[in-house]
Amino acid sequence: MKPEDRSVVRRTTLPPSETTPLVTPLFPSVVYCAEDADALDAVYEGRAGGYSYAREGHPNASVLADKISWMEGAGQERAGQERAGQEGFGQGIMTASGMAAISAVFLALLEKGDHIVAGNQLYGRCLRLLTQDLPRMGFEASLVDASDVAAVEAALRPETKLLLVEVVANPTLRVADIKGLARLAKERGLIFVVDNTFTTPRAFKPFDHGADLVVHSVTKLLAGHSDVTLGYVGARDPGHATALYDAVTTWGLNASPFDCWLAERGLNTFDLRFQRAQENAKDLADHLRGLPGVLRVLYPGEADHPDGALARDLLQGNFSHMVSFELDADRAGVNAFVRAAGNIAFAPTLGDVGTTISHPASSSHRGLTVEGRAALGISEGFIRVSVGVEDIDLLTREFTDAVAAARRAATREVG
Secondary structure (H helix, E strand, O other), X not given: OOHHHOOOOOOOOOOOOOOOOOOOOOOOOOEOOOOOHHHHHHHHOOOOOOOOEHHHOOHHHHHHHHHHHHHHOOOHHHOOOOOOOOOOOOOEEEEOOHHHHHHHHHHHHOOOOOEEEEEOOOOHXXXXXXXHHHXXXXXXXXXXXOOOHHHHHHXXXXXXXXXXXXXXXXXXXXXXXXXXXXXHHHHHOOEEEEEOOOOHHHHOOHHHHOOOEEEEEOOOOOOXXXXXXXXXXXXXXXXXXXXXXXXXXXXXXXXXXHHHHHHHHHHOOHHHHHHHHHHHHHHHHHHHHOOOOEEEEEOOOOOOOOOHHHHHHHHOOOOOOEEEEEEOOOHHHHHHHHHHOOOOEEOOOOOOOOOEEXXXXXXXXXXXXXXXXXXXXXXXXXXXXXXXXXXXXXXXXXXXXXXXXXXXXXXXXXX
């Protein structure tokens, strides 16, 4: 380098190397340089690999999307056919959040006047999107019991285009009749979208059962450490994948490199975390059933679950890490419960390596009326538990003490 060139900004070149990094590097760069205009054309037209602008794709998103797509089986028929510059080597796309993934589906595939049928037991913000925000944009939605195929069929209209369900619903852990809904969607020519966040591809693979699109809040169990906000949407059809990519890029729903890098790191321990958390969830559900002051326990693996037969058929013993239960308590009792469970985080999230408890009436479903929550089976005393990997004895002691504290609060109030 000549002395007069030393002040030139951005004349960066990487040193040559015969080795490659074991761990995926972090690529925070927003822009990528091309040799000339023809080279940039080749990237945009898919004739060469590469990136141009991070909103349109970056290596960390590509690597993570490819891994989740592999787990879910997205775009397997196109294995090895890279789509240069896009968010994944297969047909999966990373988004800024789980809600961004859901929003991308609607923005990419719906037109004004289209009708959506969706499960009535979805994440609260998703319910809001369907019932309050999408109607302003010219879309209509009907909410139905996703475990009842006949009810779903009755809700269909000539203009129905898309069917959206969660395999296991938030927060009541109801189970959708995926097989029956897949048959119905195919018969009626509907786009069948399945949210696999609670179950994950470790417990269930929607593409194997007729789903057209699979979405995840990667924020949750896949990443596993409550330090990223990410979503994923995978497509069976290449045309859907293209439309989703365009929507994510145009609307700015893209994921950050750092969050993708952290989530990929979290995937390394996903199987271990899932197995331990699932074992703990079953043991905790059994323990809660024996505690005075607990009115009911919801866990898909138990015979008394309202969709137990569906759960056993679909999930084949992998009932995941979620438990919900109802305290015989009002808000004062709930507050006493939360305070007494001092070693368990009270946080409106799930899928963390540690156990967390949430109160849907004051968090995920606070936007619904009391009557609306009651219709879904969510009372003031309803608690959702995302079970982590702690020692099960610690968890059972903590929940025993917390439930007892809720009972004492109710006794004082009556007295």
